[in-house]
Amino acid sequence: xxxxxxxxxxxxxxxxxxxxxxxxxxxxxxxxxxxxxxxxxxxxxxxxxxxxxxxxxxxxxxxxxxxxxxxxxxxxxxxxxxxxxxxxxxxxxxxxxxxxxxxxxxxxxxxxxxxx
Amino acid sequence: xxxxxxxxxxxxxxxxxxxxxxxxxxxxxxxxxxxxxxxxxxxxxxxxxxxxxxxxxxxxxxxxxxxxxxxxxxxxxxxxxxxxxxxxxxxxxxxxxxxxxxxxxxxxxxxxxx
Numbered sequence: 001x002x003x004x005x006x007x008x009x010x011x012x013x014x015x016x017x018x019x020x021x022x023x024x025x026x027x028x029x030x031x032x033x034x035x036x037x038x039x040x041x042x043x044x045x046x047x048x049x050x051x052x053x054x055x056x057x058x059x060x061x062x063x064x065x066x067x068x069x070x071x072x073x074x075x076x077x078x079x080x081x082x083x084x085x086x087x088x089x090x091x092x093x094x095x096x097x098x099x100x101x102x103x104x105x106x107x108x109x110x111x112x113x114x115x116x
Numbered sequence: 117x118x119x120x121x122x123x124x125x126x127x128x129x130x131x132x133x134x135x136x137x138x139x140x141x142x143x144x145x146x147x148x149x150x151x152x153x154x155x156x157x158x159x160x161x162x163x164x165x166x167x168x169x170x171x172x173x174x175x176x177x178x179x180x181x182x183x184x185x186x187x188x189x190x191x192x193x194x195x196x197x198x199x200x201x202x203x204x205x206x207x208x209x210x211x212x213x214x215x216x217x218x219x220x221x222x223x224x225x226x227x228x229x230x
Contacts, residue, residue: 034217036220042222042223043120043206043220043221043222043223044206044218044220045220046217046218046219049217093160095160105162105218107152107160107161
């Protein structure tokens with residue numbers, strides 16, 4: 001079956017540093033990937049839609065300069081949390097939409113970010 | 117406004133008992149409805165989905181859900197819960213035009229007692 005790999009699974013960083021999270025579709029080409037954020041005991045919130053070869057579409061309230069998304073290839077999208085602060089600590093999860101299977105999303109295993 | 121509500125934040129059932137997780141949605145267009153399960157340390161796994169047709173849909177792991185348009189509900193059920201079903205369950209709604217843009221409920225944590 002289709003697999004989406006997300007790396008790293010857990011990262012701890014100092015305040016002010018930048019963190020990059022990778023999302024890879026391992027056995028299919030994903031023209032569209034999505035990035036979500038999940039706060040403890042809360043729902044997943046869509047942050048942005050990442051389209052291969054074009055700029056990401058950010059949801060209202062999400063700072064595009066803070067959360068840089070790059071989808072340079074059909075199998076890789078990256079989310080960079082720039083100048084991370086403790087309030088950015090959260091669980092980030094990506095998903096990829098498989099062409100020809102529009103109704104099905106494949107999710108990564110998520111990244112737990114802790115900013116000290 | 118588009119939203120998904122899972123009224124139960126936490127549910128505990130005994131192993132072997134039946135289970136129903138509630139999901140209500142508000143969506144302006146024809147909804148696509150999903151249930152996902154998230155186990156600790158793992159990604160989301162699709163349990164089942166409803167697009168059209170039979171309002172009772174069967175999913176993996178013995179789960180089923182029933183779409184009731186009049187009640188704007190899509191409740192998840194399982195006749196007999198197993199200890200391995202303990203996890204976080206998310207209901208989500210998407211639209212015909214962009215099913216990737218899902219709106220998730222806040223999740224229900226299922227605990228299974230031996």
